[in-house]
Amino acid sequence: MKExxxxxxxxxxxxxxxxxxxxxxxxxxxxxxxxxxxxxLHLVLEPRIVKRSQFSGGSQARIMPGHCIACGKCEEIxxxxxxxxxxxxxxxxxxxYRVDPIACEGCGVCAYFCAENAIEFTxxxxxxxxxxxxxxxxxxxxxxxxxxxxxxxxxxxxxTEAKKLAExxxxxxxxxxxxxxxxxPVIASITGADLVLVVxxxxxxxxxxxERVADLTKHFGIxxxxxxxxxxxxxxxxxxxxxxxxxxxxxxxxxxRYDHVVTEAQIKKKSVVEYREDGVTTDIRQLWAEVxxxxxxxxx
Amino acid sequence: MQxxxxxxxxxxxxxxxxxxxAWVASRNGRKVxxxxxxxxxxxxxxxxxxxxxxxxxxxxxxPQVEAEKCTLCxxxxxxxxxxxxxxxxxxxxxxxxxxxxCGGCWLVCPAGAITGVSREMGxxxxxxxxxxxxxHGLLNVGEIRAIPLIKAVKSTDFRADLxxxxxxxGTSCPVIEAVRDADLVILVTEPTPFGFHDLKxxxxxxxxxxxxxxxxxxxxxxxxxxxxTYCTARRIPILAEIPDDRRLAEAxxxxxxxxxxxxxxxxxxxxxxxxxxxxxxxxx
Numbered sequence: 001m002k003e004x005x006x007x008x009x010x011x012x013x014x015x016x017x018x019x020x021x022x023x024x025x026x027x028x029x030x031x032x033x034x035x036x037x038x039x040x041l042h043l044v045l046e047p048r049i050v051k052r053s054q055f056s057g058g059s060q061a062r063i064m065p066g067h068c069i070a071c072g073k074c075e076e077i078x079x080x081x082x083x084x085x086x087x088x089x090x091x092x093x094x095x096x097y098r099v100d101p102i103a104c105e106g107c108g109v110c111a112y113f114c115a116e117n118a119i120e121f122t123x124x125x126x127x128x129x130x131x132x133x134x135x136x137x138x139x140x141x142x143x144x145x146x147x148x149x150x151x152x153x154x155x156x157x158x159x160t161e162a163k164k165l166a167e168x169x170x171x172x173x174x175x176x177x178x179x180x181x182x183x184x185p186v187i188a189s190i191t192g193a194d195l196v197l198v199v200x201x202x203x204x205x206x207x208x209x210x211e212r213v214a215d216l217t218k219h220f221g222i223x224x225x226x227x228x229x230x231x232x233x234x235x236x237x238x239x240x241x242x243x244x245x246x247x248x249x250x251x252x253x254x255x256x257r258y259d260h261v262v263t264e265a266q267i268k269k270k271s272v273v274e275y276r277e278d279g280v281t282t283d284i285r286q287l288w289a290e291v292x293x294x295x296x297x298x299x300x
Numbered sequence: 301m302q303x304x305x306x307x308x309x310x311x312x313x314x315x316x317x318x319x320x321x322a323w324v325a326s327r328n329g330r331k332v333x334x335x336x337x338x339x340x341x342x343x344x345x346x347x348x349x350x351x352x353x354x355x356x357x358x359x360x361x362x363p364q365v366e367a368e369k370c371t372l373c374x375x376x377x378x379x380x381x382x383x384x385x386x387x388x389x390x391x392x393x394x395x396x397x398x399x400x401x402c403g404g405c406w407l408v409c410p411a412g413a414i415t416g417v418s419r420e421m422g423x424x425x426x427x428x429x430x431x432x433x434x435x436h437g438l439l440n441v442g443e444i445r446a447i448p449l450i451k452a453v454k455s456t457d458f459r460a461d462l463x464x465x466x467x468x469x470g471t472s473c474p475v476i477e478a479v480r481d482a483d484l485v486i487l488v489t490e491p492t493p494f495g496f497h498d499l500k501x502x503x504x505x506x507x508x509x510x511x512x513x514x515x516x517x518x519x520x521x522x523x524x525x526x527x528x529t530y531c532t533a534r535r536i537p538i539l540a541e542i543p544d545d546r547r548l549a550e551a552x553x554x555x556x557x558x559x560x561x562x563x564x565x566x567x568x569x570x571x572x573x574x575x576x577x578x579x580x581x582x583x584x
Contacts, residue, residue, distance in 0.1 A: 112379055180469050205552075
């Protein structure tokens with residue numbers, strides 16, 4: 001079984017639209033939406049949720065106002081500026097300390113060192129993940145809770161569950177929709193994957209972000225393909241990006257033209273290849289054929 | 301006044317709004333700082349083309365263990381919630397990339413064998429783009445934690461009248477760190493199903509932080525009125541609308557500022573600046 005991850009560095013280059021089309025073209029893949037804090041693949045594939053599970057990525061501190069003597073030790077040792085001296089008073093002190101749950105990184109150091117045992121440190125629910133059926137096959141996706149941490153851990157769960165599902169259903173490919181950027185959720189999406197497809201666009205921002213994300217896939221030693229989406233928006237820059245990509249040892253997998261049909265398909269909750277037979281669909285079909293060929297050739 | 305530009309969905313036009321806003325505010329005589337907090341993929345410099353005059357490494361503390369003092373008691377491994385330090389056999393192993401720099405291990409070590417030492421995670425670069433003061437962070441490739449670097453970018457002391465924070469996409473911790481001190485958060489969206497869906501997530505995030513917010517609709521002529529209906533129902537002001545103009549996309553592709561390449565758009569951003577000032581004064 002192989003894992004193909006679609007990422008972009010820069011956001012909004014068209015990752016999800018391309019993944020949705022791949023899902024249709026692949027026929028027998030398992031899908032995983034690893035952009036857990038702004039997941040969109042479900043808007044096109046309309047999954048029917050079969051199983052939902054809560055995600056707890058860690059614990060959080062809470063000061064019990066009745067027990068706090070306002071010694072200030074917790075504020076002094078917290079390295080995340082998460083403790084504020086504005087909690088309610090009790091019989092002994094006028095004000096107590098309070099943990100801001102959004103700033104708290106769940107290290108538990110305050111609870112450990114509180115001499116009064118006034119700090120609770122308990123697991124919190126940070127989100128939810130789902131196993132679903134779609135018209136293109138099974139899909140694992142998630143929703144990180146609002147203002148929650150640990151997106152990397154949730155990404156790892158989504159990937160592990162998608163792989164499990166692929167084994168159970170005897171499907172030999174997992175297609176992963178990744179997050180923008182090069183940080184925690186992206187690293188969790190690509191480590192140990194077989195192949196990365198970077199979807200970029202012919203803009204200076206797209207080029208800059210492609211180079212950063214290519215450094216990342218190189219750092220982790222993952223074979224990387226590049227697709228320039230909306231390539232005809234600036235053809236000169238498109239060719240320049242191709243040259244730079246090749247010089248870096250990245251393989252060009254194909255380019256996709258700019259077309260309003262992509263947005264229309266999204267509005268109709270369809271993948272581009274389901275919505276249109278020709279035009280931009282031809283480009284996506286060719287891109288997919290190239291990705292499959294490279295997967296079969298280089299990754300036995 | 302600090303304004304944060306965020307979005308939920310990537311590629312909706314955060315950097316376009318943030319840089320052009322800085323441009324018009326600076327032309328209007330305001331003392332402006334542009335702070336690029338998308339430290340994973342910063343792009344503001346492509347448009348503002350600053351002269352960078354200073355570079356410095358930004359790090360966070362990680363544990364360093366002195367083997368001679370260590371008694372192998374294992375307390376450091378017990379307190380660490382991130383599996384960044386473990387005592388195995390006759391050795392204490394540190395995994396720097398897992399470390400959140402909480403300091404638990406060096407506080408708990410009874411032998412005083414652990415000290416917090418700085419480890420570089422990225423670079424802070426500062427300079428000027430004309431009259432605009434500029435700062436951005438570049439996260440080192442392979443680093444997981446963006447937050448210390450975002451803090452460093454935001455704490456650059458520019459003494460500006462108007463600080464514009466360009467936030468990363470998404471709704472998780474780096475976004476929260478970028479926007480948490482803002483007087484107003486502007487969410488840039490586009491009228492597509494993905495744009496609208498991610499706008500709703502971003503609105504929930506900003507409301508959880510109890511911060512005032514406004515919306516800018518980019519490529520506004522592209523879709524229907526769903527976003528307007530949604531914003532009206534929740535009393536979220538729409539501060540500006542930018543049309544879907546291929547010339548804007550082409551100027552963007554070349555790294556040109558909309559206000560420079562297409563001067564007719566200056567009025568859109570001046571209008572946005574006025575709407576922001578009004579919104580901030582009415583919510584404070």
